[in-house]
Amino acid sequence: MVLKCSPIQLAHSLLLTLGMGWLAPVWAIQEIRVGAAHFPPYIVRPERGTDTGLLSQLLAALNQLQGDYRFVLVPSSIARRVRDFERGRVDMLMFENPAWGWQAFSYAAVDMGLEDAEVFVARQHPDREQGYFDDLKGKRLALYSGYHYAFAGFNASPKFLTETFGATLTYSHESNLLMVLRGRADIALMTRSNLIDMLGCDPQAKAQVMVSERIDQTYRHFALLRPQAPIQSQQFAQMLQKLRDNGQLKAIFAPYKIAVVEM
Template sequence: MRLVVISTLIFVITLFNPAFSKTLVRVGAYEFPPYIQLEHGLAKGFTVELIHQLNQLQQDYHFELVLTTPVRRHQDYQQGLFDTIFFEDPYWGWVQRSITIDNSPAFAKDDEVFIALRSKAHSEQWFDDLSNKTIAGILGYHYQIANFQTDPALLAEQYQMTLVSDHQASVELVLKGRTDTAIVTRSFLYQYLKQHPGSAEKLLISERIDQSYRHQLLLNPNHELSIETLYLWVRQLLEKEQMHLELQRFGLQLLPSE
């Protein structure tokens, strides 16, 4: 009798909870403002909003956020902890590790720029030669200036890089004079300087770009959802006025449809 009652309850919950009848799509994400930002253990940001909009857009799939880290994301995917990841690039360690994963056309552009204290860097020419300068970056990120290496010991020895956990820590190392420069995404700087307007006059932002991000969607090819459909939905959402304005607010550029 007890088993019958439990089975009936499960059936009723499944019947009246639409999420149970949909195919689950687990979206891997790591702290990477403005796409994912953690505050008191809660995730917010552009990816969270995009997941919400995807669940509103269609009725067959339920998208769910799964937190990972820049260092752990490849292993977590291979272990089946998530199915897809947004605002990513196959060459951020996926191709190098020969990981099987589908990728969409690029849909948004962001840049990594260098910052320094104006009291140290008096002109743009200061950024021309960084070989004798200390640099702050994010653990697990791939930088062109370091030939896309991620090994902390190698980066410290060959490129004088100090690795921290997030962009805010990188900016604060520069502001405190504890590193000469830092590599920060333009989108994060937009956000940071709005929240800390007093820092804008202290910082010189380079015209030099370490690399331009051409953000893509990555998806397990064995998943029921196809990368073509996912890309179509994301494009549809980003072309809506509200989401398009959000992109612009963070200094991101929506790329032409391919």
């Protein structure tokens, strides 16, 4: 037996179905793609898919804080991150600074209220004092390729750094520190938080290095958002403020002596 519906019944069923659709949530969780370039301890080898850096902890805290947005990590690199940002492969980059080569791009900057520093590291020597770091001329420098250093006028060009300062460029702070410890370089420049992390895991190395009181730069971390990002800068700033207020930012960053400053 075939049941037939009258036109009125059919119309009623159609309206009921549409009405149920209207009652369903009309929004969906929006994905925010966050670029991740190796920058320990903030971001640690994201291309391996097992990032254990501070960015992963921060994204987890942001996702737990609210349900409108889902922040996901997208692997990039120091050299490629600008292109990924410009082409829309990522919506946001964190732990950046407008002084690091962003002058030609459009973005909204959100002050994350986090401060770190770049310090000089040399090997301990009986006759070596803090004055050793005053003049870099004639000293063999070990630098991280792609980083912007204040002593070099924030010029990250490998050609400029090698020709002007005779620097050796690598993609590893660990390699740079080993070069200093083994006498293959005189001075390495390192992110203070990363140095603290590395020396905390290697007490023997800690006893062999001298860290400068001179700071190459103290920098404030910003998040840079593309103009077309699904989230507005004001919304993201409010999320960070909530994490600051509930103590989660301090719990994530204070162990590495990354200052969480009041906004």
